[in-house]
Amino acid sequence: MPELKQIAELLTRGNSFYLLSHMLPDGDSIGSLLALGEALKRLGKKVRMVIPGEVPRRYRFLKGSEEIAGELSFDGRSTVVVLDCSDLGRLGELGPQVEKAPVLINIDHHVSNRYFGTVNLVDSSAGAAGEIVFRLLAEMGLEPTPSMATALYVALATDTGSFKYDNTTSNTHRIAADLVERGCRPGLISRRLFDLRTLPSFILLKEVLPTLELYSRRRIAILTVSRDLLERCGAVEEDMGGLVNYSVNIEGVEIGVLFYTGEREEIKVGIRSRRLDISGLAEKFGGGGHAKAAGCRIPGAYPPAKAAVLKEAHALLREATGPEEKGF
Ligand SMILES: [Mn+2]
Known part of the structure; x- marks a missing residue:
């Protein structure tokens, strides 16, 4: 990939950087940001890391996470690197500030990426943006420190659902193996990311499971969370x-949906499937994501939003119903 070389050069030559990633941060966005941030700092560069919103608690054990700012005042000159974002809208209020940056580097793995950068390194075969950052560091001749390896392992483990989803490739495992050799601790990371739950989240789970509804011959499962319940x-x-995974993990369910009716006049929708490509379903409502994990926000009240999503989900199921359906 010529972009890999080009970006490695831009990063090596530049002196001052803003690294940004998406709202509702996850392990991939934060891990990629921190690994690249530490790499650039080690080269003596000036680095500012910004994410709209707060770093979720479960990622605060990562070194450097306390340096991630929630607000940006862009100087108009520094190189901007946007990680794990399919479009600038994912940056929320930060987007318009960096839109016209002279050098805007877009590093991502979403199929729906809009190529908004002046340089774009988009590889939808990568399980996580962290995989691309790993390759970039290698291209720059940098060896990950234990804290960089931990950040990248968190990126990989999060986006592959702990190496369980279909986007887990031999390459993902090779990179993970390399990161373990560089000093990250998979057991400790897995416990922090996947096993430990806050007590309120457990109580919430107990209350959300009874909201389960099944449609379309039990192939669509819906869970609902309201602000009140939260x-x-x-x-x-x-x-x-x-x-949302509790909906799609039911045997026989093809499409799992979680509705969050928390915001006034807006319904947040998380959609999952193990087999079908549901990214188009989210896109129909202005959202996006990956083939098996996507989401959208629908303005208005819950009943019409739910009806509209159900209708599209039915349609998708009808399209997908074919001879290959047997055996799943
Ligand atoms: Mn990602």
């Missing part, structure tokens, strides 16, 4: 992480 459980939005 507050009653003493939970915050972060505690909803992973809830």
Whole structure:
């Protein structure tokens, strides 16, 4: 990839950088940001890391996470690197500030990427943006330190669902093996990322499971969370992480949906599938994501939003129903 070389050169030559990633940060966005940030700092560069919103608690054990700012005042000159974002809209209020940056580097792995950068390194075969950052560091001749290896391992482990999803490739495992050799600790990371839950999130889970509804001959499963429920459980939005998986993990279910009716006049929708490509379904409502994990926001009240999503999900199922359906 010529872009890999080009970006490695831009990073080596530049002196001052802003590294940005998306709202509702996840392990891939934060891990990629921190690994690249540390690499550039080690080269003596000036680095500012910004994410719209707060770093979720579960990622605060990562070295340097306390340096990630929630607000940006762009100087108009520094090189901007945007990680793990399919479009600048994912940067929320930060997007318009960096839109016209003289050098805007776009590093991403979403199929739906809009190529908004002056240089674009987009590889949708990568399981995580962290995989691309790993390759970039190698291209720059930099060896990951234990803290960089930990950040990248978090990126990989998060986006591949702990190396369980279909986007886990032999390459993902090779990189993971390399990161373990560089000093990250998989057991400790897995426990922090996947096993430990806050008490409110457990109480929330207990209340959300009874909201389960099944449609379309039990092939569509829906879970619903309201702001009220969240507050009653003493939970915050972060505690909803992973809830959507309970819908799609039911045997026979093809499409799992979690509706969050928390915001006024807006319904947040998380969509998952193990087999079908549901990214188009999210895109129909102005959202996006990956083939098996996507999301969108629908303005208005819950009942019409739910009806509209169900209708599109039915349609997708009808399209997908074919001879290959047997055996799944
Ligand atoms: Mn990602």
